[in-house]
Amino acid sequence: MDLTRKLVILADAAKYDASCASSGAARKDSRDGKGIGSTGGMGICHSYTPDGRCVSLLKVLLTNACLYDCHYCINRRSSNVQRARFTPEEVVQLTLDFYKRNYIEGLFLSSGIVRSADFTMEQVIEVARQLREVHHFRGYIHLKTIPEASQALIDKAGRYADRISINIELPSQKSLDRLAPEKNLTNTMQAMHGIRQRIDENVNAKKAARQIVNRPRAKAPAFATGQSTQMIVGADDSTDALVLHRADELYRDCRLRRVYYSGFSPIPEPSVLLPIKPPPLVREHRLYQADWLLRFYGFDVGELLPKEDPNLDLDLDPKLAWALRNRADFPVNINRAPQELLWRIPGLGTVNVARILAARRWASLTLADLQRMRVNLKKVMPFIIAADHRPHIAQLESTNLRQQFLPGPRQLELNFNAPPPTTPADATMVLSGQL
Template sequence: MDITRKLEILADAAKYDASCASSGAARKDSRGSAGVGSTGGMGICHSYTPDGRCVSLMKVLMTNACLYDCHYCINRRSSNVTRARFTPDEVVKLTLDFYKRNYIEGLFLSSGIIRSADHTMELVIEVARKLREVHQFRGYIHLKTIPEASQELIALAGRYADRISINVELPSQQSLNTLAPEKNLARTEEAMGHIRGKIEERHAEKRKPDAPKPPPFATGQSTQMLVGADASTDAVILGCADKLYTSHRLRRVYYSAFSPIPEPSSILPLKAPPLIREHRLYQADWLLRFYEFKVEEIASTAAPNLDLALDPKLSWALRNRATFPVDVNKAPRELLLRIPGLGVRNVERILAARRYTRLRLADLVRLRLQMKKLLPFITTADHHPARLGLDSDSLRARFLPPPEQLEINFDAPPIPATSDFFSVRSGEL
């Protein structure tokens, strides 16, 4: 099989991993070496595909042959997909060739599991080792790790990689038992705990005065959860994400709405979830990480699923109308962050400006805020919303998107409309 055919199969096999991030790596570059590569600061998206996703890393599998039978995955052993396998040297050459042409920021390498977890990890690590040690490659490397691999191998992967990750895939063991019988949540979390320990250990070493610089280690770990393949509610998914952020200090949790694959399994649900659900989960995730929200405030046991029609911050505000209106000239930061339509950056701008002036509506217009969304929830020097408006039930109706006419085609199952699609990166509020 030639390299073009292998790349077709092993890129296609890797595209269901949403993460392509190349940010948050330690600062390093190629000056003074015979190689290429630099990392640090924000990542760069070198291209975009028509699915709205960023192409930052060359995302491929070492092989798409796999012992596991995860029913949402095109590479599971029961699938009839064509199998292929790269040699480590082929991946090394592709990475360097692509990198030198400025197509990519680096490599995202994962693999189907063959023979054993350790054997597979060794193949993946060999690519990273060659890139770093033989070719002095200083670009970004993201390695997927397997929880059951030995701790020594995971530590070695971390030495060569800027980021390592293990996918949780589903938020409960019960769901895994049905859809991914080889996977185990407890072992995944245990491995994440070890990785967290390594990352923090190196961080502490680096801070010691006069100590020699410790060997490099990945600066972060991330994971991915599949949405809509099992019956888990948003509250369960967000609860799992929150636990991973707090107990294992993950950099990112990616949410991937299960979408049709070319080799469907009989165990999977027939209907893919609306992509808007994935988008709402990203918005909720942002609220957890940057807006000081708690999971129970966004998705509670009483209402465990996010409102698909409204963003979760607006939805919270409508459920907590007594909190509003908020005075933008006086309210503390944490309260400003709760105002629908006001993002973190604009909160900082308001805090800076109000030290010197009493803000009026015209000032907010100059910040290009979404005034229609904002007005019912704030007071300024020259604006006090009518209490009646804020308490009125019509407030929710005001924010709902206009009704859409449904087209029903009885011959073909519905394909989500273009408006249902949201890019992974659009989770920002």
């Protein structure tokens, strides 16, 4: 099989992994004239595909042959998809060739599980080893690890990679048992704890290496600076509350950098166990918004998802939905309130809150000031007090307030000549018989 055909199969096999981040790596470059590449600071998206996703890394599988039978996955053993396998040298060369042309930030390598977890891990690590040790590649490397692999191999992967990740896939063992029978939540979480320990140890070792007592400088050990995971949404009946509780637990206990939510989408080799209708893409979007509120805005899962309503409102962003349920906390005075309260105002992000805090030391802020910061006035006005604005209490208490924020009814097009082109959503509707 030629290289192009392998690339077609093994990139197609990797595209259901949502992660493409190339940020947060330790600073390194190739100004010593040896090797190639640099990382550090912001990641770069080198292109975008028409699905709106960024292309930052060469994201491929080493092989798409797999022993496991995960029903949401196109590479499961029950699928009839064509199988292929890269040699480590082929992936190394492809990465270097793409990198030198500035197509990519680096490599994201994963693999179907062949023979055993350890055997597979060794193959994946060999690619990273060649890149780092033979070619002195200083670009970004993200390695997917297998929770059942031995700790020694996971450690070795961490020494070559900037980021390592293990996909949790589904938020409960019950769902895994049904859709991914080989996967074990306890193993996965234990492996994540192990990685967290290594990352922490490395951070401490780096600090120690900087201490004056350790002069002449001890060389800090290299280890991945972060780990991430992915959860598939909509393939099982897990509620948003379950998904976010699990994510919150991972952020707290395993210090994950990111949890990616991947809305289940139809695959070319469907399984009998899967719903035919994918979840609306907006559900994934709302989960990401809620995830942000947990990490950067001081919200708890319980606040965003009260017990009686375990799923996020698809029509409103989660912060606005929270504010509408907690109107007694408003209006908030933007010239006086502490940061934590400003973060809770719908329509204000952390960047604009920082700007408000800086500017209000010198002047009392008005609506015009907010407008200059490109704040959506229509959204914030019912919830804030500014120097020249105080909302009507009646407006805040009005039952119509929610109505006001709902997306307008979509106008149906009356066009008798040319019917609008059908979309993939229409096709799904026709075949599943669901509206």
